[in-house]
Amino acid sequence: MVRILGIDPGSRVTGYGVVELDGGRARAVAWGCIAPPPGPFTGRLHAIFEGVRDVVSTHQPAEAAVEEVFVHRNVAAALKLGQARGAALCAATAAGLPVAEYAPGVVKQAVTGTGRASKAQVAYMVRALLAIREPLAADAADALAVALCHGQHRGRPR
Structure with missing residues (x-):
């Protein structure tokens, strides 16, 4: 049995999802969003770091997986996303977790x-795969998807 923390980083909202894998079965342990308060960007990065650190402390995952940055058009937004991702990565690695990284398309495929699935399709499948009855925030659904993706790919060479 292994517990995996999935992280969907964002500078305004960072989603997290903790999944427990036992053989071929997956169970959602926890999920939610870290929403830093408005204010200086450095404060938001600190809140992301602290939020991920708290999730790790509370749920004790053995491994973590993070979605890679996707750059479409807005370079400034991609830079902020990269910094938010860095804060989340630092929190996970500071806790001693091995961290895997996956491209958005790989997560959706898994x-x-x-x-090329839509956010709604990802959320639907995450809820179905993990037997979650209530609606999920998009960022939390994406984070659970990252954890499930890692569950499929862990141990494989990349």
Whole structure:
């Protein structure tokens, strides 16, 4: 049995999801969003770091997985996302967790069967795979998808 922390980083909202894998079965342990308060960007980065650190402390995952940065058009937004991702990565590695990184298309492929799935499709499949009845915030669903993706790929050479 292994417990995996999935992280969907964002400078305004960082999603997290903790999944426990036992053989071929997956169970959602916890999920949610870290929403830093408005204010200086450095304060938001600190809140992301602290939030991930608290999730690790509370749920004791053995491994972590983070979604890679996707750059579409806005370079400034991509830089901020990269910094938020760095804060989350630092928190996970400071806790001694091995961290894997996955491209968004790989995560979508692992959960839905297609690398071009919509956010709604990802959320639907995450809820179905983990038997979650209540609606999920998009960032939390994405984080759970990252954890499930890592569960499929862990131990494989990349």
